[in-house]
Amino acid sequence: MVPTRFLLRFGCVAFGGFLLVLGALTVALGQESAVPAEAADGGHSGELLHVLLAVAAILVLAKLGAHTFESWGMPSVLGELCAGVVVGNLPLVGLHQFEFLHEEHVVELLGELGLLLLLFKVGLESDLRKLLSVGRSAILVASVGVVVPFALGIGVSRVFLPSAHYMTHVFIAATLCATSVGITARVLGDLGALDKVESSVILGAAVLDDILGLAVLGIVTGAIASVGQPGEFGATAILIVVGKAGLFLVGGTVLGLVAARPLFWIASRLRGKGILLTTSLLLCFGFAYAAGVIGLEPIVGAFAAGLVLDSTQYESLKEREKRTIEEFVDPIVSFLIPLFFVLIGTRIELAALFDIQTIAFAGVLTLAATAGKLVCGLGCREEDSSKWVVGLGMVPRGEVGLVFAGVGAGLLLQGQPVLPPTTYAAVVVMVAVTTLLGPAFLSRALSDGAPDQPRVMPANATLGSSGVTHQHSPEAAPPEPDDREGC
Numbered sequence: 001m002v003p004t005r006f007l008l009r010f011g012c013v014a015f016g017g018f019l020l021v022l023g024a025l026t027v028a029l030g031q032e033s034a035v036p037a038e039a040a041d042g043g044h045s046g047e048l049l050h051v052l053l054a055v056a057a058i059l060v061l062a063k064l065g066a067h068t069f070e071s072w073g074m075p076s077v078l079g080e081l082c083a084g085v086v087v088g089n090l091p092l093v094g095l096h097q098f099e100f101l102h103e104e105h106v107v108e109l110l111g112e113l114g115l116l117l118l119l120f121k122v123g124l125e126s127d128l129r130k131l132l133s134v135g136r137s138a139i140l141v142a143s144v145g146v147v148v149p150f151a152l153g154i155g156v157s158r159v160f161l162p163s164a165h166y167m168t169h170v171f172i173a174a175t176l177c178a179t180s181v182g183i184t185a186r187v188l189g190d191l192g193a194l195d196k197v198e199s200s201v202i203l204g205a206a207v208l209d210d211i212l213g214l215a216v217l218g219i220v221t222g223a224i225a226s227v228g229q230p231g232e233f234g235a236t237a238i239l240i241v242v243g244k245a246g247l248f249l250v251g252g253t254v255l256g257l258v259a260a261r262p263l264f265w266i267a268s269r270l271r272g273k274g275i276l277l278t279t280s281l282l283l284c285f286g287f288a289y290a291a292g293v294i295g296l297e298p299i300v301g302a303f304a305a306g307l308v309l310d311s312t313q314y315e316s317l318k319e320r321e322k323r324t325i326e327e328f329v330d331p332i333v334s335f336l337i338p339l340f341f342v343l344i345g346t347r348i349e350l351a352a353l354f355d356i357q358t359i360a361f362a363g364v365l366t367l368a369a370t371a372g373k374l375v376c377g378l379g380c381r382e383e384d385s386s387k388w389v390v391g392l393g394m395v396p397r398g399e400v401g402l403v404f405a406g407v408g409a410g411l412l413l414q415g416q417p418v419l420p421p422t423t424y425a426a427v428v429v430m431v432a433v434t435t436l437l438g439p440a441f442l443s444r445a446l447s448d449g450a451p452d453q454p455r456v457m458p459a460n461a462t463l464g465s466s467g468v469t470h471q472h473s474p475e476a477a478p479p480e481p482d483d484r485e486g487c
Contacts, residue, residue, distance in 0.1 A: 047106075050104060051104060051107060053100075054104040055107060057101070058107065059338060061086075061342060062083055062342050066338075074436060075435055075439075077402065078435060080338050080341040084342035084343060084345020084346045085350065086345075087101065087342070088345060088347065088349075089348075089349070089350045092351070101346060108339075108343060110339050111339035111340035113336055115299060115340050115403060115406070116302040119214075120284045121306060121330065122181075122210060122400075123306020123309075124307075124309055124325060124329070125326070126207045126306070137205075137381045137382050137385075138205040140379030140380070140381065141201060141376050141377065141379040141390060142379075144375060144376035144379045145177070145205065145394050146212045146213060146216065148371075148372040148375050149373060150216070152368035152369075152371065152372045153174070153365070154169050154172075155368075156368045160361040164423075165414070167223060167413055170223070171220050171411075172365075174216045174404065175405060176365075176372060176430075177212065177213040178210070178400040178404055179205075179213070179396065180396045180398025180399060180435065181206035183396045184393045187442055187443060188203075191447070196389075197384060198386055199393075201385065202389075202393035209394065210400060215300070217297055218296040219241055219245045221295075221296065222295040222296050224418060244295060248300070249304060253304055256283070256309075264313050265316075267317065268320070275317060276318065276321050276323070277325070279314075280309065280328070280329070283305045283309070286305070287305035288302045297407060299403065299407075311324055311325075337399075340406065341402060347424060348421075348428055349422075349425060355422060357422075358426050361422075362427075365426055365430045366433045374392070374394075376391060377391025377392075377394070392442040393442055395434050395441070395442075396434055397430070397431040401430075401431035404427075405419065405427045405431060
């Protein structure tokens with residue numbers, strides 16, 4: 001306990017100290033870079049200095065926030081989000097040194113690039129062949145986990161935002177469809193519960209939920225973009241958007257499965273380093289660009305690109321470069337994605353959270369989001385399984401929910417953000433609360449429902465980032481008792 005408390009206190013003190021230090025650096029470097037920014041070279045040196053400063057400041061704040069929250073046993077993504085909330089609201093106490101972060105569009109683009117790679121990575125960690133053979137329980141759970149929260153979201157939004165555009169209601173409802181498979185898989189792995197029936201259903205359903213949720217996001221964003229187009233927006237326009245989304249997801253997946261192997265075979269004939277990463281990013285950005293061209297969110301295309309890739313398609317390149325695509329992409333994501341989550345946090349206005357109506361909206365939206373996922377547990381048809389545990393496993397929204405919120409904050413509907421500041425704050429609160437409470441209640445439910453002699457993962461098994469258990473050696477010894485249980 002002593003080391004943990006020491007690290008926690010150190011993290012909190014360091015967080016405050018770095019805010020002051022970075023504020024001083026911002027003022028100093030801002031004054032020094034003012035001259036180069038207006039020099040005869042066109043201001044490139046000054047712009048570069050500002051970008052470097054912004055990236056450095058965000059990375060430091062993100063890592064300190066992540067450390068603090070992980071010390072409390074909470075997801076690191078919430079620490080990155082809260083770091084952004086703190087920085088974005090410093091003007092309320094008279095500190096304006098970090099306002100330049102809002103003006104650095106290059107940093108924002110880097111964060112969006114990290115978002116593309118994050119969804120690409122999520123797709124890579126989803127085994128399409130296993131999804132095609134998954135049981136009916138996972139399919140039912142995922143389907144109910146999208147339909148019910150969507151319907152509840154529409155109802156809650158219409159009650160609290162009666163004057164909002166109907167597409168705003170639809171987008172808010174879409175944010176309730178997300179599920180964070182990464183956070184749930186981590187909880188199940190920490191508890192040694194991956195061998196349970198409920199875990200198989202939860203992980204399979206969560207991945208399917210991501211696919212369905214991103215499909216809904218693609219349809220909704222496409223429909224919102226169509227609102228501003230000439231002509232009347234009605235059922236025909238919606239059907240066109242749905243058709244484009246379905247054609248892209250199905251057709252793109254089939255095309256990717258057919259073309260990926262020949263593409264990697266051609267790439268394997270090239271000399272040089274980094275061929276595997278370059279080819280993978282070519283597919284990722286190509287799919288993302290194609291999705292954007294037809295009116296869908298580029299992240300839908302990035303996810304689809306990751307979904308169609310399998311290590312068997314690039315076996316020769318993997319042997320030559322001694323690494324998988326995931327191992328190449330992961331460091332890039334770790335560098336870029338904190339920029340996205342911190343900038344999302346800077347958009348939250350704390351003043352909006354002091355509004356009674358916003359607080360009430362956030363509370364009811366959170367209840368609807370939780371209830372919608374708990375109900376989906378009824379879709380589990382496996383014997384000796386707990387529908388309650390399955391439902392709880394689907395509750396956390398995590399990074400996927402924040403992605404939905406971030407897209408809504410940047411998406412314009414008739415010249416105004418789809419999620420204005422107060423609505424955006426309520427949605428982010430919903431994501432944060434479900435991300436915190438979902439894993440806590442899931443851990444409690446699994447602990448309370450554990451049998452006298454629970455099944456334990458083999459000692460030679462490890463939890464992959466997608467929640468899959470891998471065996472390292474068939475000769476490994478049986479697991480030893482966990483000494484931490486008495487702590």
